[in-house]
Amino acid sequence: MVECSVIIVNWNGGETILNCLRSLHRFEKAGALEIIISDNGSTDGSPSAIEKEFPAARVLRNGHNHGFAGGVNRGLAHATGKYALILNPDMEFIEPGLEKLLGTLDADPAIGLCGCVVLNADGSFMKQCRRGYPDPLTALYKVTGLSALFPQSAAMAKYFYGGAPEDAPLAVDAVSGSFMLARRDALKKAGGLGEEYFMYVEDVDICKKVRQAGYRVMYLPLMKIMHHGGACVGKRERRGAFYHYHMTRSHIVLYAKDRMVAGGGIGWHIAFALILLRYALLSLIHFNMKFPAHVAEFFAIHAGNIGPARHET
Numbered sequence: 001m002v003e004c005s006v007i008i009v010n011w012n013g014g015e016t017i018l019n020c021l022r023s024l025h026r027f028e029k030a031g032a033l034e035i036i037i038s039d040n041g042s043t044d045g046s047p048s049a050i051e052k053e054f055p056a057a058r059v060l061r062n063g064h065n066h067g068f069a070g071g072v073n074r075g076l077a078h079a080t081g082k083y084a085l086i087l088n089p090d091m092e093f094i095e096p097g098l099e100k101l102l103g104t105l106d107a108d109p110a111i112g113l114c115g116c117v118v119l120n121a122d123g124s125f126m127k128q129c130r131r132g133y134p135d136p137l138t139a140l141y142k143v144t145g146l147s148a149l150f151p152q153s154a155a156m157a158k159y160f161y162g163g164a165p166e167d168a169p170l171a172v173d174a175v176s177g178s179f180m181l182a183r184r185d186a187l188k189k190a191g192g193l194g195e196e197y198f199m200y201v202e203d204v205d206i207c208k209k210v211r212q213a214g215y216r217v218m219y220l221p222l223m224k225i226m227h228h229g230g231a232c233v234g235k236r237e238r239r240g241a242f243y244h245y246h247m248t249r250s251h252i253v254l255y256a257k258d259r260m261v262a263g264g265g266i267g268w269h270i271a272f273a274l275i276l277l278r279y280a281l282l283s284l285i286h287f288n289m290k291f292p293a294h295v296a297e298f299f300a301i302h303a304g305n306i307g308p309a310r311h312e313t
Contacts, residue, residue: 004102005034005081005184008089009071012044016228017089021054027093031056033085038075040065065311068177069193069202076192079184088178090228094119097223101181104220112186112215113207115175117166117224125166126176126227130219132158133173134204136255136271143278161219170219173211177203178227182210189213194253198309201250205257241286245294248279249309252301260304272302 006024010017017037024030035057039047041064051059062074072086083102097116105111118129132138141147141156150156152163164170180203187193190209193202207217252275259268276298283291 002034002081003032004083004085004098004181005036005075005079006085006087007036007038007072007075007079008087009038009040009068009075010042010046010050010089011040011065011071012042013046013089014044017046018049018053020087020089020091020093021050021057023091023093025054027096028098034058034079034081036060036075036078038062038071040067040071067195067198067309067311069197069309070195073192073195076184076187081184084182084184084187086177086180086182088227091178092226092228094226095224097225098181100222101220104222105181105183110216111183111218112190112210112213113175113180113182114218114220115172115179115181116219117221118176118179119224119226121226121228123226127160129176129179130161130164130170130172131174131176131204132161133208134159134251134254135258136267139251139271140274143274167221169221171216172207172219173217174204174207175217175219176227177206179225180206183215186210186213186215195308196253196306197250198311199246199250201247201254205254241283241288241290244279244282244286245288245290246309248275249294249298249301251275252298253306256301256304256306259302272298 008017008020037050037057037059039059040062047059047061050057058078060074060078062071066074076084083105101114101116105114115129118126120126138158142159147157147159147162154163157163161170161172190206190213194205197205211217252272255268255271259265276295
């Protein structure tokens with residue numbers, strides 16, 4: 001059994017995923033890693049390009065787009081490593097460090113999943129690489145801008161752990177799905193990534209499930225990696241109706257699951273109403289003609305009818 005399996009979900013990643021793999025080979029001992037590319041029906045020739053340049057990598061052709069969680073789960077089904085590194089195709093290794101992270105997990109079996117320092121393409125710290133759980137109150141502080149007004153407040157700035165130093169280890173609620181290193185056994189105990197999410201929030205969900213399985217989730221600043229963003233989603237989609245639909249739907253799924261566990265409560269309904277109001281405003285801005293159908297779906301999810309996610313455009 002190899003020590004670590006690297007799982008990258010690809011959908012028309014083009015040159016970006018090739019650059020990700022090149023940087024992985026440049027800074028890490030790639031020959032000791034099991035590299036699995038879970039391809040969600042790419043049509044840009046990237047699967048064949050990967051096989052040509054990196055013949056040791058295993059390319060799984062999934063046939064169509066199963067979403068990020070579905071792609072990861074299909075990769076995990078073929079993984080043999082003790083650990084699994086879930087990696088976005090738009091990541092660039094800029095220094096070695098994977099061995100240090102693996103060594104830390106080896107030394108502390110209580111850690112089930114960890115993330116590292118993630119930098120934006122301009123070199124700035126990506127705040128999303130360590131996050132508090134976005135319960136309704138925490139999310140309200142973020143959406144209303146109160147977390148930005150009080151960036152050192154442990155309560156109001158909890159979403160990005162305001163005030164916590166970037167260079168110190170920290171037990172967190174969640175890390176970014178762009179780089180998640182986990183015990184494969186912990187992911188199995190957690191039931192894998194939730195395929196009710198197509199894009200976004202599945203990282204928050206899996207981190208919660210790993211914690212519920214009895215492990216800690218840690219932010220470990222033992223290495224830095226760069227996130228370029230948008231390898232499999234174009235700029236127009238990231239900023240348009242596609243992005244807002246999936247981001248909104250994923251949060252409604254998360255809250256619906258939490259509400260059912262909590263047994264209800266007025267706070268969840270208020271949060272749902274505010275999310276719908278925000279989506280209505282965004283739909284006006286982006287001329288979203290599918291708004292009525294989306295709202296009907298959101299109400300069904302809020303009522304507990306959570307079905308599999310789909311590639312909505």
